[in-house]
Amino acid sequence: MNEMRINHLAVVVDDLDSALVFWRDGLGLPLGGREDVPAEAVEVAFLELENAHIELVRPADDESGVAKYLAKRGAGMHHVCIEVDDIHAKLKQLAEAGVELINETPRERDGRLYAFVHPKSTGGVLVELYQRSVA
Amino acid sequence: MNEMRINHLAVVVDDLDSALVFWRDGLGLPLGGREDVPAEAVEVAFLELENAHIELVRPADDESGVAKYLAKRGAGMHHVCIEVDDIHAKLKQLAEAGVELINETPRERDGRLYAFVHPKSTGGVLVELYQRSVA
Structure with missing residues (x-):
């Protein structure tokens, strides 16, 4: 019995608005929410797919793990989350x-x-x- | 009406067997198939989730796009496929x-x-x- 599923795919971006031009305006995914998360020094936006969601993450400072990831690797897929x-x-x-x-x-x-x-x-x-x- | 869904997440690896230690043996995802694709100079393995699949891709030569991606970026997520x-x-x-x-x-x-x-x-x-x- 295979009970595992993708819950979300997280993407680190340097600009949420320009990423939303593709994910929301172009592709047409509903924006499930957009919020600042001061505790993690990020701003996030959620795009809803039928079976999972895409989580766009923008670092709000230069110190967080995702900020360092962005500086080192550039924008792109950061992690995949699997439900067990x-x-x-x-x-x-x-x-x-x-x-x-x-x-x-x-x-x-x-x-x-x-x-x-x-x-x-x-x-x-x-x-x-x-x-x-x-x- | 949101009809879009993640079909698969493709991951470029340099060694399928060591990646399968995590995805198949550790996580316990069923191996849906493993095959050489000479036309694209890759070997692929499919891991089945409830709502999508993970596609592991190993370059079989140094010339393909994924081989160059691996050489430049290292192993990791390569693309996400969305059904429309x-x-x-x-x-x-x-x-x-x-x-x-x-x-x-x-x-x-x-x-x-x-x-x-x-x-x-x-x-x-x-x-x-x-x-x-x-x-």
Whole structure:
């Protein structure tokens, strides 16, 4: 039984308005929200797809992880977030397979459990795992 | 009405087996297939999620576009593919919004219409559009 799904794809940009010309105006995705997140020093915009969403992230200062990513790598895809049924079991299974985890135990944000997997174990992709919400 | 969905996320890797340690063995995604594609000088592996798939791509020579991408950028996410209902209408809408297209008219592969959008218009993301299959 394959219960895993893409929740969102995060994209780091230097200008939200010019990115929205493609994602919202050109492609026609509904803008699900746009907000400042001072705690993380970013401004984010959410574009809704039928089965997932695109999260555009603009650094609001030069110090955050995404600001440094943008300075080093340029704009582009930052991470993919995959929902799993049991994040504790999945992290244990990953550790046993020899996968390098950034968060060995889940962290919590807005009531959601999450953990990041190191790109060196995934083929260069920063992967975020989400505990699937209970419906 | 939002009919668009993520079809797949393509990841360029230098070694399929080590990437599969994470995606298949650790995360537990079913391997939907693995094959050489001599026409494009790549080897690909498909991992199935509930709502999309991950496509791992390993260059088989040094000349292809993905080989050059790997040499320049390192392993990581290469493009995201989004299904649309009417690719001709969508490309027209994108052009009218001033979005730069790599393919101004759809190309065809295996009976599927597709077109790429230039990363400079999307916030650094290479976006592939797919004509949604008729069920």
